[in-house]
Amino acid sequence: MENVKIAIWGFGAMGSGMARMLATKKGVEVVGVCDMHPDRVGKNMYDVLEIEQAGRPDAIIRDKIEDVVYEGSCDLCLIATDSFTKKAFPKIKYVLEQKINVISTAEEMAYPQAQEPELAKEIDRIALENGVSVLGTGINPGLIMDLLVVCLTGCMTNVESLEAKRVNSLSPFGPAVMEEQGVGMPLDEFNKRVEEGTMAGHVGFAESVGMIADAMGWKVDKFEQQMKAIVTDVDRKSPYGFAAAGDVAGVNMTGQGYVDGEVKIDMIHPQQIEPEQVGVNTGDYITIKGTPEVNMSITPEVEGGLGTIAMCVNMIPLVINADAGLKTMIDLPVPRAIMGDFR
Amino acid sequence: MENVKIAIWGFGAMGSGMARMLATKKGVEVVGVCDMHPDRVGKNMYDVLEIEQAGRPDAIIRDKIEDVVYEGSCDLCLIATDSFTKKAFPKIKYVLEQKINVISTAEEMAYPQAQEPELAKEIDRIALENGVSVLGTGINPGLIMDLLVVCLTGCMTNVESLEAKRVNSLSPFGPAVMEEQGVGMPLDEFNKRVEEGTMAGHVGFAESVGMIADAMGWKVDKFEQQMKAIVTDVDRKSPYGFAAAGDVAGVNMTGQGYVDGEVKIDMIHPQQIEPEQVGVNTGDYITIKGTPEVNMSITPEVEGGLGTIAMCVNMIPLVINADAGLKTMIDLPVPRAIMGDFR
Ligand SMILES: NC(=O)c1ccc[n+]([C@@H]2O[C@H](COP(=O)([O-])OP(=O)(O)OC[C@H]3O[C@@H](n4cnc5c(N)ncnc54)[C@H](O)[C@@H]3O)[C@@H](O)[C@H]2O)c1
Ligand SMILES: NC(=O)c1ccc[n+]([C@@H]2O[C@H](COP(=O)([O-])OP(=O)(O)OC[C@H]3O[C@@H](n4cnc5c(N)ncnc54)[C@H](O)[C@@H]3O)[C@@H](O)[C@H]2O)c1
Numbered sequence: 001m002e003n004v005k006i007a008i009w010g011f012g013a014m015g016s017g018m019a020r021m022l023a024t025k026k027g028v029e030v031v032g033v034c035d036m037h038p039d040r041v042g043k044n045m046y047d048v049l050e051i052e053q054a055g056r057p058d059a060i061i062r063d064k065i066e067d068v069v070y071e072g073s074c075d076l077c078l079i080a081t082d083s084f085t086k087k088a089f090p091k092i093k094y095v096l097e098q099k100i101n102v103i104s105t106a107e108e109m110a111y112p113q114a115q116e117p118e119l120a121k122e123i124d125r126i127a128l129e130n131g132v133s134v135l136g137t138g139i140n141p142g143l144i145m146d147l148l149v150v151c152l153t154g155c156m157t158n159v160e161s162l163e164a165k166r167v168n169s170l171s172p173f174g175p176a177v178m179e180e181q182g183v184g185m186p187l188d189e190f191n192k193r194v195e196e197g198t199m200a201g202h203v204g205f206a207e208s209v210g211m212i213a214d215a216m217g218w219k220v221d222k223f224e225q226q227m228k229a230i231v232t233d234v235d236r237k238s239p240y241g242f243a244a245a246g247d248v249a250g251v252n253m254t255g256q257g258y259v260d261g262e263v264k265i266d267m268i269h270p271q272q273i274e275p276e277q278v279g280v281n282t283g284d285y286i287t288i289k290g291t292p293e294v295n296m297s298i299t300p301e302v303e304g305g306l307g308t309i310a311m312c313v314n315m316i317p318l319v320i321n322a323d324a325g326l327k328t329m330i331d332l333p334v335p336r337a338i339m340g341d342f343r
Numbered sequence: 344m345e346n347v348k349i350a351i352w353g354f355g356a357m358g359s360g361m362a363r364m365l366a367t368k369k370g371v372e373v374v375g376v377c378d379m380h381p382d383r384v385g386k387n388m389y390d391v392l393e394i395e396q397a398g399r400p401d402a403i404i405r406d407k408i409e410d411v412v413y414e415g416s417c418d419l420c421l422i423a424t425d426s427f428t429k430k431a432f433p434k435i436k437y438v439l440e441q442k443i444n445v446i447s448t449a450e451e452m453a454y455p456q457a458q459e460p461e462l463a464k465e466i467d468r469i470a471l472e473n474g475v476s477v478l479g480t481g482i483n484p485g486l487i488m489d490l491l492v493v494c495l496t497g498c499m500t501n502v503e504s505l506e507a508k509r510v511n512s513l514s515p516f517g518p519a520v521m522e523e524q525g526v527g528m529p530l531d532e533f534n535k536r537v538e539e540g541t542m543a544g545h546v547g548f549a550e551s552v553g554m555i556a557d558a559m560g561w562k563v564d565k566f567e568q569q570m571k572a573i574v575t576d577v578d579r580k581s582p583y584g585f586a587a588a589g590d591v592a593g594v595n596m597t598g599q600g601y602v603d604g605e606v607k608i609d610m611i612h613p614q615q616i617e618p619e620q621v622g623v624n625t626g627d628y629i630t631i632k633g634t635p636e637v638n639m640s641i642t643p644e645v646e647g648g649l650g651t652i653a654m655c656v657n658m659i660p661l662v663i664n665a666d667a668g669l670k671t672m673i674d675l676p677v678p679r680a681i682m683g684d685f686r
Contacts, residue, residue, distance in 0.1 A: 147494070151490070152491075152641075154653065154657050155678070157367070157653045158680070159682055216680050218682055294641060296640070298637060299640075302498050302635060306498075306499075307498040314497050330679070333675060334677055335497025336496055336558040337497060337499045337500075337502045337559050337633070338559065339559045341560060
C-alpha cells in the first residue's frame with residue numbers, strides 16, 4: 001500500500017512543525033512544500049529542518065503552488081498561511097479544484113459559517129463538486145475552547161450556560177506574536193490601535209461560539225467581544241518579548257454568545273508573557289452549569305504551537321476518509337494521536 | 344416533520360432516567376417501553392415517572408418486546424438491561440432485525456471487539472444487512488476513561504503512555520450497586536468472592552483500553568486487571584450502604600494495557616461510599632505523557648448515573664444518521680448536549 005502523500009503550503013512555525021512531526025510517522029510522507037520566503041525557496045525541506053531524510057523522497061520548497069499541488073500530486077494539502085477565511089479562500093479553492101483534500105490552520109476556517117457564511121457555502125460547493133473535503137482546525141479554535149466543550153456537554157441532560165477560559169503564556173512565542181499581541185507597547189498606543197481596529201488579539205471567539213451553539217442546537221442571537229491590555233506592574237522579560245512596568249504584557253480577550261437574550265457562552269482568554277512572575281496560573285478551564293455540572297481543568301494549558309501542529313496532522317486520515325464537503329470538528333470523529341500507520 | 348420515535352427496553356435506573364430526560368426534549372418522543380418487572384407492566388410510563396404527559400402519546404410498559412419493537416414502530420431502541428455483550432446480544436439482534444437502530448448501555452458493548460470479537464462481527468453483519476446502526480455507550484466506558492482520553496491525545500505529536508483515573512463516590516447509588524461493589528462486606532468474604540470470580544467490580548477496562556489503543560493505532564499485547572477491597576477504618580454510612588470500620592467500603596479496580604511489552608495504558612478506578620469522610624477527593628483525572636503533556640482533571644467526578652443517561656440520549660441523532668453497522672464512540676462525531684430539536 002502506498003504512503004499517504006501530503007503537501008504543505010506555508011512553511012512557517014506551523015507548517016514546518018507539521019513537516020517535522022510527519023517525519024516521525026509511519027505510512028505518510030511529505031511530497032511537496034510551497035513557501036514564498038526567499039531564505040527557503042529551492043531548498044530541500046529536510047535540510048531546512050536539519051533532520052534525517054531517512055530514505056524519504058526529496059521535498060524541495062517551491063514558491064509557486066502550481067509546481068507543488070496539482071491533480072494527482074498528493075492526497076491532502078496542509079495550508080498554514082493565514083488566519084482569515086477571506087485570505088485563505090483562493091488558496092483553498094485552488095487546492096480543492098485539484099481534487100485534493102485540505103486542512104487549514106486559519107482560525108476563521110474552524111467554523112467559517114460564523115463570519116463568512118457565503119464563502120463557507122462556496123467552499124462546501126467546490127469541495128462537493130470535486131469530491132474532496134476541507135477542515136479548519138488547530139488548538140484554539142479547534143479543540144480547547146470549542147470541541148472539548150462540546151464533548152463535555154455530551155454527558156449532560158441539560159446545559160444552562162458554560163464558560164471556557166484559556167489562560168496561557170506567550171513566552172514561548174516569537175517576534176511576530178509579540179507584535180500581534182502588543183507585548184511591550186505603552187498602554188495608550190495599545191488602546192489607540194484597538195480603537196483603530198488594528199490590534200488582532202485572539203482570532204476565533206466567533207468561530208468557537210458558533211461551533212458550540214451549532215452542536216447543541218442553540219441559536220446565538222448576539223455575539224460580542226472585548227480586547228483589553230494586560231498592563232504589568234513589574235518588568236517582564238521572555239525570550240522574544242519585554243514589557244517594562246506600566247506597559248502591556250499581553251491581551252485579555254473576552255467574548256459572549258447570547259442565547260434567548262442571556263449570555264450562555266462565555267469566553268475568557270488572557271494571554272501574556274511570564275504570567276508566573278505575577279502569580280497567574282496558566283491552564284485551560286471549562287465550567288458547564290446544568291445537570292450534572294462539569295468543572296474541567298487542564299494545567300498547565302495545552303501548548304498552543306505543538307497542539308496546533310498535532311491537531312492538523314492527526315486529523316489527516318479522518319479528513320481523507322470523510323464524505324466530500326466543508327467539515328468542522330463537530331462533524332468528524334474525535335481527534336486522536338496517530339501512533340501507528342497513517343494508511 | 345415527524346418526531347424522532349424512541350423505544351426503551353429496560354426501565355430500571357438508566358432506562359427510566361432516559362425516559363425522564365426525553366420528556367424534556369423537543370422533536371422526540373418515547374413510543375414504547377419494555378420491562379419485565381411486574382410492578383411496572385401495563386402502566387403508562389408517565390404515571391410511573393410521575394411527570395406531565397403534556398400531550399405526548401401514551402407509552403404503556405409491556406413485558407413482551409414484540410408488542411413494543413417491530414418494523415416501523417420506531418427509529419431507535421435504547422437497550423438498558425445488561426452489562427455483558429453475550430447477554431445483550433439476542434436483544435440487540437432482535438431489534439436490528441426489525442430494521443431499528445440500537446443504543447446499548449451494556450459496558451462491554453462500548454467496544455465489544457475487546458472481549459467478544461466474534462459477536463462483534465456478527466452484530467456488525469446483522470446491522471449492515473438491515474441497514475441500521477448500533478452503538479454501546481455510557482459514562483464509563485463510553486466517555487471518561489476512553490473517548491475523552493482519545494480526544495485529548497489529539498493535540499499531541501507523540502504519546503508515550505497515559506493514565507486514566509476515576510475516583511468516585513458510590514453514595515448516590517442504590518442497593519443493587521452496594522451489593523455488586525461489596526459495600527459492607529467483611530474483607531474475607533469479599534476476597535473469597537473475588538477468588539471465585541463472583542465479584543463484578545467495574546466492567547469496562549478491557550473495552551476502554553481496546554478503544555484507546557484502536558483509536559491511536561497501538562497494539563495491546565497484554566491486558567491485566569486487579570480488584571482490591573477498599574477497607575474502611577471508620578464507620579461509613581450512605582443512603583443505601585453501610586460499612587463498619589474494618590469492613591469493605593468499596594472496590595479499587597486497576598488495569599493495564601501493555602504495548603510493546605510496556606504498560607502504556609494505565610487505568611485506576613476506586614469506587615467507595617462516603618469518600619470525603621476519609622479525605623479522598625473525587626474526580627476524573629487524565630494524565631498523558633508525551634509531547635505536549637496533558638494533565639486534565641474534572642472535580643468532582645462526572646456523576647455516573649446522569650452521565651450515562653445523557654450520553655445515550657444525546658447520541659440518538661448521531662446513531663440514526665450514521666452509516667449502517669456496529670459503531671463505537673471513536674467512529675462517530677463527538678457527543679453533545681442536545682438543547683434544540685432532535686430532528
Ligand atoms: N487555529 C489555531 O489554533 C491556530 C494556531 C496556530 C496558528 N494559527 C494560524 O495559522 C497561520 C500560520 O501560523 P504560523 O505560526 O505558521 O505563521 P508563520 O508566519 O510562522 O508562517 C506562515 C508562512 O506562510 C508563508 N506564506 C504566506 N503566504 C504564502 C503564500 N501565498 N504562498 C506561499 N507561502 C506563503 C510565509 O512565508 C510563512 O512562512 C497563522 O495565520 C496563525 O494565526 C492558528
Ligand atoms: N457504560 C456505562 O457507563 C453504564 C452506566 C450505567 C449502567 N450501565 C449498565 O446498564 C445496565 C442497566 O443499568 P440500570 O442501572 O438501569 O439497571 P437496573 O437493574 O436498574 O435496570 C435494568 C432493568 O432492565 C429490566 N430487564 C432486564 N432484562 C429484561 C428483559 N429481558 N426484558 C425486559 N426487561 C428487562 C429490569 O426489569 C430492570 O428494570 C446495567 O447492566 C449497568 O451495568 C452501564
